Amino acid sequence: MEPVNPDPELQEALSPRSKKFLERLYTVFSGESIDVKRETLIEIIADRHEDQLRAFLDDYEKLSDRNVNRRYGEEYLHESLGIDREKLDVKNRYELLLVLYEEDRADKLDSLIIRSELFAVKNEQEFQLDEELDLANIEERVRRFLRHTNQEEQKLDPMAITVDADGDSAALDIHQEYGRKYAKTFAFRKTASQDCPVNPDITGRQYYPLRNITIGIDQTDDGTTITFSKATDKWEETIEDLFSHVFDVDDLFERLEETKAPGVEQIQQGAKQAAEEDEADTADSVRELVETRKESAIEQVHEQDDPDEITEDLEQRLESVQLVGYTVSDDQSTGTHEFTIIADNLDELFETVEGIELSFEEYLEKAEEDNIRLVLRIQNELVKLDSADWKPLRGNRIAAENKKAIETLLGDLDE
Known part of the structure; x- marks a missing residue:
């Protein structure tokens, strides 16, 4: 050798x-x-x-x-x-x-x-547009937009966009400056040797930090699915300008509708209906709905062509899902800004304090349906069922494996 x-x-x-x-x-x-x-x-x-x-x-x-x-x-x-x-x-x-x-x-x-x-962020930051966007020559159209915004208009916050296009799907990875920052530093750091003197001088430098967001665009049979990698509240002006120039779509965010998970709608409506019926127990009714969907989801998992260890792991995660609480937010009917109740065993909690279950049933009955959120636990993580979809109760994301299980549970099931 x-x-x-x-x-x-x-x-x-x-x-x-x-x-x-x-x-x-x-x-x-x-x-x-x-x-x-x-x-x-x-x-x-x-x-x-x-x-x-x-x-x-x-x-x-x-x-x-x-x-x-x-x-x-x-x-x-x-x-x-x-x-x-x-x-x-x-x-x-x-x-x-x-x-x-x-x-x-x-x-x-x-x-x-x-x-x-x-x-x-699939199914978390996913929206529907009732128009099929044209993805032909999207790289060139994005380049023309960048020439317009960076050079012709010379906007204060220039941007770069990477396009990943594949047939009826495209992703736009956007980096954009946001303002100018100034940082103090020792002057010797700007020298080649960076040798520190006895008493170094103080100077400063300016820099222009970048922010990033990715947009997924997927053509569907009845329009376009648009996914954002993060919340868009600080990006709306940039994104609307982009879509107006590249796709000739104005007022994008007024036209977007959040993707609805079928399981969320079913469970939320079941909870509201149970609260309105005198003979029904809300928690029991929700648990029954969740258990029914769990059974169907597990059957669907076993029908997929995945390795045994992946199937077993997904089944265990689905089995761990249980109702552990409720949250009501910004509800005028009950005068509630935010109310949350979480317990490993809701039945035990209701038995602990006399009258709490009846009072809570009455409270849910008065609350607006769109303001009631159910809280589920999957293994050691909590998710709340929003008006159309689900979100982590705390933080921005849950474990990828748990996310897969929740999406299966709340997605389209042949029940």
């Missing part, structure tokens, strides 16, 4: 990786297999495949910088690129990227980054 002289930094980058991972990486780079000790394999990869390794590590930094969730990355690779789920049982972003290389789809890295963010 020829002597090797690897870059120590590259060796250090590979040192945490398992031997199996390194063997797979070597095969990707060389097209061959190899049987050597782990330390020797690190040296060989870092020396003989230096350029390939640097490119791989650069790609990993892209995944890391955007904080790509590996589970949503898996969803993209499976649903959009058709990669078998058995190949996607990955433990971290390194393995996710390795699968992309093994499948010879490294050219889809940017798509993976952009689309995985949309998978993360």
